[in-house]
Amino acid sequence: MPHQCQAWLRRWAGSEKPCKKTPHRPRGERRHIMRIGIIGAGRVGTALAKGWVRAGHDIVFGVTNPNDPKHSAAAAAGAGIASVGDAASHCDVVVLTVPWSAVPAAVAACGNLDGRLVIDVTNPLTAGADGIDLALGFSTSGAEEVARLAPGASVFKTMNQVGFEVMSDTSGYAAPPVMFVAGDDQGRKPMIMELVSDLGFEALDAGPLKRARLLEPYALLWIDQAYIFGMPRTSAFAFLAKQAP
Numbered sequence: 001m002p003h004q005c006q007a008w009l010r011r012w013a014g015s016e017k018p019c020k021k022t023p024h025r026p027r028g029e030r031r032h033i034m035r036i037g038i039i040g041a042g043r044v045g046t047a048l049a050k051g052w053v054r055a056g057h058d059i060v061f062g063v064t065n066p067n068d069p070k071h072s073a074a075a076a077a078g079a080g081i082a083s084v085g086d087a088a089s090h091c092d093v094v095v096l097t098v099p100w101s102a103v104p105a106a107v108a109a110c111g112n113l114d115g116r117l118v119i120d121v122t123n124p125l126t127a128g129a130d131g132i133d134l135a136l137g138f139s140t141s142g143a144e145e146v147a148r149l150a151p152g153a154s155v156f157k158t159m160n161q162v163g164f165e166v167m168s169d170t171s172g173y174a175a176p177p178v179m180f181v182a183g184d185d186q187g188r189k190p191m192i193m194e195l196v197s198d199l200g201f202e203a204l205d206a207g208p209l210k211r212a213r214l215l216e217p218y219a220l221l222w223i224d225q226a227y228i229f230g231m232p233r234t235s236a237f238a239f240l241a242k243q244a245p
Ligand SMILES: NC(=O)c1ccc[n+]([C@@H]2O[C@H](COP(=O)([O-])OP(=O)(O)OC[C@H]3O[C@@H](n4cnc5c(N)ncnc54)[C@H](OP(=O)(O)O)[C@@H]3O)[C@@H](O)[C@H]2O)c1
Pocket: 039, 040, 041, 042, 043, 044, 045, 062, 063, 064, 065, 084, 097, 098, 099, 100, 102, 105, 106, 109, 121, 122, 123, 124, 125, 159, 160, 161, 162, 163, 164, 165
């Protein structure tokens, strides 16, 4: 286990509660500092880490080879680097940011996820006749497959609906970009929505996990706009309330 990983695990193991409240929010407003295990340190993983570090959360990446020097930049930016199993077992929430084809291996490497919070950011993409297409739907979704692979876990689908460029920087939009959250665990959904809000998104409840069947095609709509219609990859969706009659 690399040095930075040991230090990170010691620091996390030393925190007295799995989830602390920050002291600086106005009274009555809840906010939790989370220990977030991001599985996959690619474009999405590092973009999410940037936003969550900025919001004060603790990040560790779970990667296939923690000794690979390509991870030193992430470590220098304040994130821990660990094996997938170590990252998953020492965090409050596991965030899956691996290619769809790697999901079964990554979930298996996480170990027992019974009772754990899992955010599925992946999109089940495949090559289709017209370019990028969905590998499955509409009678199931990638998120439901993740839930099947991780029995007992509280799986949420979110952060899959825009490009990684938006995830790391939500400033400069006329209105906060919207990000839907689907998941069955109503009790812990507010915590996940808070994490989404911490990145600067307007977090909206999309309903139970099976609503991921809408959120994954919705991601494909963004992909089409960026790759086929040439819209800037910083483009985001907004969900606007009418201000005047
Ligand atoms: N790109 C976007 O804008 C975007 C937006 C929304 C959602 N998504 C979805 O998010 C996921 C990640 O996309 P990305 O663009 O970040 O891909 P990426 O840049 O290729 O990164 C994927 C990362 O996953 C790691 N990985 C692969 N297999 C793994 C395993 N078994 N265990 C741990 N890590 C593993 C890879 O690292 P190694 O090669 O070192 O193993 C790589 O760093 C995809 O499912 C994608 O559909 C992407």
